Amino acid sequence: MSIKVDHILDAKDLACPMPIVKTKKAFENLKPGEVIEVQATDKGSTSDLQAWAKSAGHDYLGTDEKDSLLKHYLRKVSKSEKQDESKHKQVLALTELQKKVENQEELFILDVRESAEFAFGHIPGAKNMPLGHMQFDKLNKNKPIYVICRSGNRSDLAARKLSDEGFEQVINIVPGMNQWQGTIEKN
Secondary structure, three states, X not given: OOXXXXXXXXXXXXXXXXXXXXXXXXXXXXXXXXXXXXXEOOOOHHHHHHHHHHHHOOEEEEEEEEOOEEEEEEEOOOOOOOOOOOOOOOEEEHHHHHHHHHOOOOOOEEEOOOHHHHXXXXXXXXXXXXXXXXXXXXXXXXXXXXXXXOOOHHHHHHHHHHHHOOOOOEEEEEOOHHHOOOOOEOO
């Protein structure tokens, strides 16, 4: 699995709680949206880092295990992403999107998560364009765009940006990939 990361943290040969302590310290220097790869050998680090990320409000993206090396991927969440209120007018429930996908409707799904998140699992056929790197000129203003992220917050921000750029058929999907029950593809 090829995942683009912004930082690598060596926590190999460290026992609990040191991988979390080092990760927490490293997060202080990360910018929102950046992805860190935490390399560990302690098997308990998987559940520890998942729990820490959840309690701290950051994204645990997944773990890649080869031999005895665990590579954990976490993403720093910005304060604006942590808000729960959707502000974009056009919203579609995730279950409704799933029905459309299962019925093989022709859809343009724009996944605005970071590339590492996308690599761990995405809706088949979705196009990845991280929120911080949106390229409006590569999108069709004449077709509906279904915008999805992990929870519905980044996709809300992206949907509002698209609307501000003159896109009229923008639909924010809520809650997001963290609740997706359909088929996924991995890179």
